[in-house]
Amino acid sequence: xxxxxxxxxxxxDKAVLADFSLTLPAHGVTVLCGPSGCGKxxxxxxxxxxxxxxxxxxxxxxxxxxxxxxxxxRLFPHRTVAQQLTDVMPRQRxxxxxxxxALAELTGExxxxxxxxxxxxxxxxxxxxxxxxxxxxxxxxEPFAGxxxxxxxxxMTALKQLDAPVILVSHEQEVANLAxxxxxxxxxxxxxxx
Amino acid sequence: xxxxxxxxFWLAVWQAAAMWVASELFLPGPLLVLERLCAxxxxxxxxxTTLMTLLRVLAGMVWGTALGAVLAVVTCASRWADAILSPxxxxxxxTPVASxxxxxxxxxxxxxxxIVIAALMVLPVVWGNVxxxxxxxxxxxxxxxxxxxxxxxxxxxxVILPSVRPYFLSAVTTSMGLAWKSGVAAEALVWPKLAIGTxxxxxxxxxxxxxxxxxxxxxxxxxxxxERLIAALIGAAERGGEV
Numbered sequence: 001x002x003x004x005x006x007x008x009x010x011x012x013d014k015a016v017l018a019d020f021s022l023t024l025p026a027h028g029v030t031v032l033c034g035p036s037g038c039g040k041x042x043x044x045x046x047x048x049x050x051x052x053x054x055x056x057x058x059x060x061x062x063x064x065x066x067x068x069x070x071x072x073x074r075l076f077p078h079r080t081v082a083q084q085l086t087d088v089m090p091r092q093r094x095x096x097x098x099x100x101x102a103l104a105e106l107t108g109e110x111x112x113x114x115x116x117x118x119x120x121x122x123x124x125x126x127x128x129x130x131x132x133x134x135x136x137x138x139x140x141x142e143p144f145a146g147x148x149x150x151x152x153x154x155x156m157t158a159l160k161q162l163d164a165p166v167i168l169v170s171h172e173q174e175v176a177n178l179a180x181x182x183x184x185x186x187x188x189x190x191x192x193x194x
Numbered sequence: 195x196x197x198x199x200x201x202x203f204w205l206a207v208w209q210a211a212a213m214w215v216a217s218e219l220f221l222p223g224p225l226l227v228l229e230r231l232c233a234x235x236x237x238x239x240x241x242x243t244t245l246m247t248l249l250r251v252l253a254g255m256v257w258g259t260a261l262g263a264v265l266a267v268v269t270c271a272s273r274w275a276d277a278i279l280s281p282x283x284x285x286x287x288x289t290p291v292a293s294x295x296x297x298x299x300x301x302x303x304x305x306x307x308x309i310v311i312a313a314l315m316v317l318p319v320v321w322g323n324v325x326x327x328x329x330x331x332x333x334x335x336x337x338x339x340x341x342x343x344x345x346x347x348x349x350x351x352x353v354i355l356p357s358v359r360p361y362f363l364s365a366v367t368t369s370m371g372l373a374w375k376s377g378v379a380a381e382a383l384v385w386p387k388l389a390i391g392t393x394x395x396x397x398x399x400x401x402x403x404x405x406x407x408x409x410x411x412x413x414x415x416x417x418x419x420x421e422r423l424i425a426a427l428i429g430a431a432e433r434g435g436e437v
Contacts (some may be wrong), residue, residue: 016389064343070295074338078356087341134341 001026002047002137007056009042012124016042017053018189024060028180029166031158033173039190041071041141042170047167048139060068066134069143073126075114081125082110088133096132103129103158105151120146127155131162138166153178222404231408239388244412246388250305251377252420254312258373259366261313262320269321270328287318296378299419306382308391312377316369318364327361328354363428374417 002024009017016039024030028193032040042138045051047061048068075084079150101107104124114122127143138159156178159166168179177184184193205224212223222230234240265283269276291311298310331354339349381391390409397406 035380050337050341066341068338068341070334070341072334074334076335076352076356079352087348 002060002167003058004046005045005057005059005150007046007053007058007123008075009046009051009053015187015189019056021056022045022183022192024165024167026060026165027083029156029168029178030181030183031176031179032127032167032169032183032185033176034169034185034187034190034193037130038185038187040171040185043169043185043190044139044141044169046184047137052183060138064138067130067133067138069127069130069138069140071141073114074123075126075129077114078145081106081117083130084114084125084127084129088129090095093132100128100132103131103155120151123147123153124155131158136165137164138162138168142170143168144170144172177183205435217324219401219403222407225406227407227411230404231403231411234405234408243388243390243393244416247378247381247413248385248416249391250308250381250386251312251373254309254377255316255366255370255373257309258313258369259320262317262365263324263362265317265321266324266328270325283318283321286314291315291376291379292383295383298380301303301385304386308377308380308386308389309381309383312373314378315372319369319372320365323361323365323368324358327358331357359428363425366424366428370421370424371417374413378413415437 004020004022004024007017007020008015020043032043034040042051045054046058047164048066048070049061049063071163076087079087081101082097085100086094089096097110101110104121104127106121106125106128109117109121114125117125123143125145127140130138130140140159144155147155152175156175159168166193168175170176185191186193208224212221212226213220218226239412269279280345294314295307298307298314302310335353336349339353340391344352378391378394383390383391385392385395390413394406394409396402396410
């Protein structure tokens with residue numbers, strides 16, 4: 001179980017989380033669903049250890065063991081599609097590249113650079129790169145942005161087959177409909193919707 | 195084509211000015227300079243002299259580039275190092291090259307002075323540009339590298355080096371001209387054996403203005419040639435890095 005207990009975090013005068021508590025399921029795909037700007041991304045960054053809470057605690061995630069997909073693709077502009085994957089994988093797992101490319105439907109684009117790909121292709125590549133990295137938990141920020149519904153469905157099926165829990169942030173109801181668990185949020189400051 | 199046109203224009207201006215001055219001592223014409231250059235190039239001493247100066251300037255470039263790059267990394271990695279080293283590098287940048295030449299001449303042999311001086315002129319340029327390149331590294335990619343548990347070496351290779359590359363190329367091409375100017379100036383002041391600077395200094399005694407122009411032309415041509423060569427090498431390395 002991942003537990004967020006009485007966490008508060010402010011940026012300047014703006015309280016993004018104020019005494020916020022939440023328990024996340026240990027299995028399956030959980031969608032944190034809420035309007036843009038409510039604090040979902042900040043919660044995900046706290047879970048990833050990229051932000052430190054002003055107060056409160058987060059337990060259930062070992063330090064540096066989360067695989068994070070950022071809101072932006074953050075691909076290396078000078079690295080090819082295949083290199084983006086091999087860059088995050090240990091040498092002995094590099095044979096898996098073809099499988100990840102197939103999942104992203106990027107087979108044949110191995111030698112393309114990010115600037116030669118469409119927005120949706122870049123997003124799929126960034127997503128499978130996070131999956132290829134691996135971790136005890138997957139923290140994905142808007143993973144399906146710019147990806148069409150049929151591909152979303154296929155990728156969600158793949159996410160459900162992962163060994164580790166997947167925490168996914170989205171503001172889209174269609175994404176929530178595909179998940180195992182949905183937690184509805186509002187804010188700021190971030191709060192749970194019943 | 196445009197460059198060739200510009201070259202012809204300036205050669206014509208030079209020829210017209212030489213004809214107007216009408217004195218080989220004050221301003222020899224381009225044909226006379228070319229004639230002297232051909233005469234010099236027919237001797238073995240010319241090639242030995244040119245090679246030795248080329249090696250000195252290249253050695254200065256390599257030392258200055260390596261030290262500048264290392265200092266940039268150190269000063270970007272540590273605030274203490276930055277606080278200590280930055281003023282020293284600024285002093286080097288501001289000190290007149292003639293002061294350095296005479297000072298270094300006290301400490302080392304005359305053959306090494308042009309190397310040290312060229313290195314000292316290159317170092318601040320490379321240091322400043324590489325440090326700027328490191329600081330311009332994409333913070334989002336740096337955060338990704340931390341989140342993805344990259345080693346420092348991997349972060350350097352994938353995030354910092356691509357950011358530094360254009361700054362480094364600019365520094366190397368800019369400092370190439372500085373290395374030539376300062377290296378030859380040092381040679382002209384300390385007169386090492388087999389040196390273009392020494393030859394330039396000697397032209398003063400015999401009032402060989404055409405030879406002065408010919409040797410200067412050699413320096414300009416070598417500087418331009420090396421600049422092109424380095425740009426091509428870095429370009430090839432960049433293309434190689436992308437595949």
